[in-house]
Amino acid sequence: MDDELVGSTAPTGTPPTGPNLHDWNTALAAPAPDAVAFSDGAGLDAPSLRSTTDAESGPADGAPGPTRGRGSAAGHAGRAGPRLSKPKPEWRDPAELPGVQRAHTGLFGEKLQALDDAARTVRAVMDSIDVNALSDPEVVALTQMVERTGRPVDAARVATATVVGYRSRSALGRESLAWRFGATHQNDLLIRLTGTSVPEMKRRVALGEKVAPRAWSGAVLEPVFPFVAAAMAAGEIGIDAAEAIVTGLADYKVHGRFDANQTQVDGGEAALVESATGSVFGRTRGPNDPGSESDGDTGAGTDTDVVCTGPIKRLGASAGFTFPADRIREMAATWQAVLNPDGAAPNDAVFEAKSTFSFGKLTQGLHPLRGGVTPELKGIMQTLFDSFLSARRAPAFPSAEEQQRIEAGELVPGEILDERDGGQKRAD
Known part of the structure; x- marks a missing residue:
């Protein structure tokens, strides 16, 4: 036993x-x-x-012992x-x-x-x-x-x-x-x-x-997210970006909550993987595909109209940009609106929300800011911040305060340091 x-x-x-x-x-x-x-x-x-336990041990050497019925502890455990x-x-x-x-x-x-x-x-x-x-x-x-x-x-x-x-x-x-x-x-x-x-x-x-x-039914099927799986196997995508794609598109996959076009869902997955890796992943030609001579034929660059049914592999480098995982998460949210345009309003108010901004009551010398912005406006604001807060835009001439510190020997000319943190810079 x-x-x-x-x-x-x-x-x-x-x-x-x-x-x-x-x-x-x-x-x-x-x-x-x-x-x-x-x-x-x-x-x-x-x-x-x-x-x-006594319920699990029988009588020794054939000696009579207490009756073990279905009402024993083992019987209850079996039914439970x-x-x-x-x-x-x-x-x-x-x-x-x-x-x-x-x-x-x-x-x-x-x-x-x-x-x-x-x-x-x-x-x-x-x-x-x-x-x-x-x-x-x-x-x-x-x-x-x-x-x-x-x-x-x-x-x-x-x-x-x-x-x-x-x-x-x-x-x-x-x-x-x-x-x-x-x-x-x-x-x-x-x-x-x-x-x-x-x-x-x-x-x-x-x-x-x-x-x-x-x-x-005895057959091995490809993963639910085959493009993400192929990119991870190739070592081209990290866990953060993979999670962002899987989480963003999970409800739109087969047997998901929304009735989305699976061809579009696969296209969205492939596009997000391409944006995260800088590589194009796609299906290769299978042994039964037209024009295929071997299992290893990728069909890249020829017969683009042929539908490939082979495994997904890296086909080459992308001509676009590569984005970090946080940006991929935002892009996945955009794909959600594309895959479910009719249901965006009742299912997720974020896609129909309007930007808002207001001041709170003065507290400890500061007015707290309240509000929220759409992804589009957030992108515009972030671009402005990135442009003006770039390290290449460091001040070329000292301010009056910095000039006083230079004269006092507290600051070396040519090495003016901006001691403000990120939040203070954005506020200024």
């Missing part, structure tokens, strides 16, 4: 039924957990797995849901478990070692660099390269957290990965494995559920 408890596997790719027919979250495509990884008790002590009457295994460091130790050997162990070597290389390179001593061009180049290096790691973090979370869902009962490891729930297992916070784990899993492959 102990072997059954520790060696059971969590089913994956089970087609949803009933009210969950369209809940794709119950059908993430992931390989079934390796039962061998948890054989031999997975390194857990036998006493920690052995039941201590997944049977969890057995005591949960005690938590131990996964590195001490034989199954995890075996994972570090063989071909898979070589892949783990390659990741460890990559992390060691990054540490060695950064240890050899004195960031404070870098020139301006060098620190700018390093900042971009560090971000580029971290994006594949972020994508891998999302992928692994999603699979662990799926295999640890409470509906699996004793077969839950979290239960078999002695954790209380999926987030408890994830934070024990990674040392991160629950909000961060929820963030990764929520994003992963939208960019992970899906299973349906």
Whole structure:
């Protein structure tokens, strides 16, 4: 029985039924957990797995014992849901478990070692660099390269957290990965494995559920957001921008709240990914597409009228600008109005709101400002602020006060510093 408890596997790719027919979250495509990884008790002590309740232990050596009927505690637990009457295994460091130790050997162990070597290389390179001593061009180049290096790691973090979370869902009962490891729930297992916070784990899993492959009736389907998934796999989009696109368009995807044209939704996703990455992502030609000679034929630059059905990959560089994640979030809101123009007024007043501005009552020498602006007006105001507050527009001549400080030796001519903060500058 102990072997059954520790060696059971969590089913994956089970087609949803009933009210969950369209809940794709119950059908993430992931390989079934390796039962061998948890054989031999997975390194857990036998006493920690052995039941201590009379209802679970039979008479010794055939001796008569009390009747165990359906009214027992085990019977009630069985009717209530997944049977969890057995005591949960005690938590131990996964590195001490034989199954995890075996994972570090063989071909898979070589892949783990390659990741460890990559992390060691990054540490060695950064240890050899004195960031404070870098020139301006060098620190700018390093900042971009560090971000580029971290994006594949972020994508891998999302992928692994999603699979662990799926295999640890409470509906699996004793077969839950979290239960078999002695954790209380999926987030408890994830934070024990990674040392991160629950909000961060929820963030990764929520994003992963939208960019992970899906299973349906035994077939593996592409993610709900295939363009975002392809950009993350290519290491060209960060988690912030990916979240902005997924959050902005989630209600307009298949089975969403709004009846939007899915072709337009896919176009919006592709456009937002292009704006976030500076790269064009699109479908490549599949083996059955007209004019396709191989699975790797991208069809880029030829036969533009041919509809491609292959996987989404990077096709080339974009001719437009690249925008940060905050700007992508604003652009996603604009796409919401495009995808649901008729429902914009009743569903979201933001798109029909008018800018407003007023002064509050004088308090502590200041009148508080009250109001709000539309995205269009905010863009105009931000452009004005950026133009006048640019570092290139530093004052060329000292003011009267600055001249007095120069004469008093408190300020060096030619190095006039603007000590106002951002809010004071915008007010001025």
